[in-house]
Amino acid sequence: DQQVKQNSPSLSVQEGRISILNCDYTNSMFDYFLWYKKYPAEGPTFLISISSIKDKNEDGRFTVFLNKSAKHLSLHIVPSQPGDSAVYFCAAFNQAGTALIFGKGTTLSVSS
Amino acid sequence: GAGVSQTPSNKVTEKGKYVELRCDPISGHTALYWYRQSLGQGPEFLIYFQGTGAADDSGLPNDRFFAVRPEGSVSTLKIQRTERGDSAVYLCASKTTAGANVLTFGAGSRLTVL
Incomplete structure (x- = not known):
């Protein structure tokens, strides 16, 4: 049973517009969430994180929002650029803090 | 080293053979993780080391x-009787x-079992 879910396999956005990637989780005890970006033939690279004591974290063009009551988080990219085209993974640390649990990923395509 | 290094980058083997995959973590990082990523899926957790011991397998x-x-640094993932x-x-x-x-990831080792 998937504990971290990314229900949209793909998203297409025009350059300059906002990209919104969504993620849901099932375990209310999860308290630290991360987003990773992955290009083909490379390992995932860390993008941004958020702790459950916050509802928003911003880093340049990237903002992550956390809604604990809905067990939902989202990643906003503004403005989107063609170089943002990649697979984006949402992840959460398990309760014991020993493993990072990933969603299946969303492939973002930004067209110029 | 500067990043996480994994070797080999590609490995093709026959069903039933034994395979070893190596990971050289960032110097000074005591925690090390192995993940497996199949096509169309996210990375799937396999094992976590804290120092020399497997804290979660x-x-x-x-x-x-x-x-x-x-020795609490390089790790080897071993797969017997591959299928x-x-x-x-393998990340x-x-x-x-x-x-x-x-977590800082390496580029991964692509394993193909024929």
Whole structure:
């Protein structure tokens, strides 16, 4: 049973517009969430994180929002650029803090 | 080293053979993780080392899979009697114990079992 879910396999956005990637989780005890970006033939690279004591974290063009009551988080990219085209993974640390649990990923395509 | 290094980058083997995949973590990172990523899926947790010991091996799929980290640095993932279903990219990540809770990944080892 998937504990971290990314229900949209793909998203297409025009350059300059906002990209919104969504993620849901099932375990209310999860308290630290991360987003990773992955290009083909490379390992995932860390993008941004958020702790459950916050509802928003911003880093340049990237903002992550956390809604604990809905067990939902989202990643906003503004403005989107063609170089943002990649697979984006949402992840959460398990309760014991020993493993990072990933969603299946969303492939973002930004067209110029 | 500067990043997490994994070798080989590609490995093709025949069903039933034994395979070893190596991970060289970032210098000073005490935590090391192995993940497996199949096509169209996210990385799937296999095992977590804190120093030399396996602190969590709950993700290893069966007893054909084994991992070691004898000196608390380099780790080797060992797969016995490989099966076609073992074909995947095997990712290694490391993390410092102090500071931010962020895993740094290597580029992965692509395993193909024919």
